[in-house]
């Protein structure tokens with residue numbers, strides 16, 4: 001097949017997409033701004049591990065990567081809640097022990113995808129920055145960071161996976177009639193480390209996502225294969241308790257000693273890391289359209305960056321790749337009508353991307369605050385009970401997002417109705433002894449109907 005596709009950005013989405021396209025017989029060239037991460041250490045401050053869930057796993061398995069990815073995974077059964085002065089408590093994510101999410105190394109996964117892409121003949125060119133895009137012509141201006149030389153490249157077409165600060169998206173966003181909104185959260189994040197114990201042992205439970213919820217802010221920790229944990233502090237950027245106010249080593253040490261004493265005891269380099277690592281920004285991107293004619297398509301964070309609190313940004317980007325491939329397969333992959341393919345892709349994905357953006361923002365409140373409320377635990381217990389009794393009619397919102405392929409927009413819509421029904425069934429009670437499950441089933445039938453199968 002002679003069709004040639006250009007990709008901008010060899011991050012998680014671009015490198016996986018290139019594998020899908022190469023497997024369909026396309027010639028693929030990828031331009032990546034950074035040096036090859038297999039030879040250079042990743043910048044400090046980028047999240048070095050991520051939560052991988054069902055949607056992402058399915059997309060990796062579909063290109064034959066199940067075994068390779070399996071080796072990189074650490075299962076996390078639930079949230080381990082650390083309240084001050086109490087023993088940590090595990091709050092399982094799913095209705096049974098099969099429903100887990102996984103911690104995976106970002107550079108490890110990205111390196112695997114780059115290796116496999118190259119094995120499939122993808123031409124990946126590192127240190128090449130996209131500096132300008134002419135969407136009407138599909139014309140890219142690029143700069144070689146090693147030589148400083150600038151040159152042009154014509155794409156037929158360009159799929160832009162250049163991440164949350166995408167130059168491609170901003171270019172499309174400036175075109176008449178188009179829109180592109182980047183909404184920055186008032187909270188930022190800082191990455192820290194709990195190193196491994198002697199002999200690469202894990203100093204806190206390996207199979208959990210640890211959370212220190214403190215209502216206005218929180219600390220989380222995800223395990224790495226070497227026994228360490230990547231710890232992330234999420235808090236307001238400015239204000240009384242904020243990154244701005246934690247401005248000296250003694251402020252940081254005092255704050256952690258008061259608020260996160262058990263975590264502090266495990267972080268010998270806390271103060272050094274705190275001031276060496278950048279404070280990251282968190283953005284939600286909503287834009288339209290995602291494509292320009294048959295020339296340019298945005299995919300992954302470039303189209304729909306979201307805040308990380310549902311652990312779905314990468315999963316959503318991988319689901320994009322899976323669905324893009326499905327759409328290609330249903331047409332005439334040997335000579336696709338790119339405009340039609342791009343329009344169909346956008347029609348299937350944009351509402352869903354906006355929905356997971358909302359779900360992710362909401363989950364910040366769940367993680368830092370709702371998990372501390374006994375009523376939240378009661379609703380969760382009833383959710384699992386309803387799911388056990390009526391699996392075709394009720395799946396908890398978190399589970400629809402993490403363990404199923406229910407479209408995000410349906411998960412958002414059903415989730416809102418479900419919350420109301422759970423409140424109605426619990427009423428003023430403090431336990432579930434009184435719940436009338438016949439009536440519950442009636443409510444599910446009349447208000448929800450069957451859970452949609454999904455994409």
Ligand SMILES: Cc1cc2nc3c(=O)[nH]c(=O)nc-3n(C[C@H](O)[C@H](O)[C@H](O)COP(=O)(O)OP(=O)(O)OC[C@H]3O[C@@H](n4cnc5c(N)ncnc54)[C@H](O)[C@@H]3O)c2cc1C
Nearest residue numbers: 009011012013033051130163300301308311312313314315
């Ligand atoms: C703190 C944090 C925690 C997160 N945790 C999770 C999680 O647990 N689970 C999850 O699913 N998601 C998580 N995410 C989201 C996830 O990181 C992103 O959704 C994912 O990386 C998107 O992949 P992408 O390929 O679209 O973008 P990226 O991975 O950002 O890749 C974009 C690539 O494009 C390149 N590029 C950019 N501009 C140019 C240019 N002009 N020219 C050439 N190349 C360019 C970049 O160098 C980069 O390699 C998290 C995000 C953050 C910030």
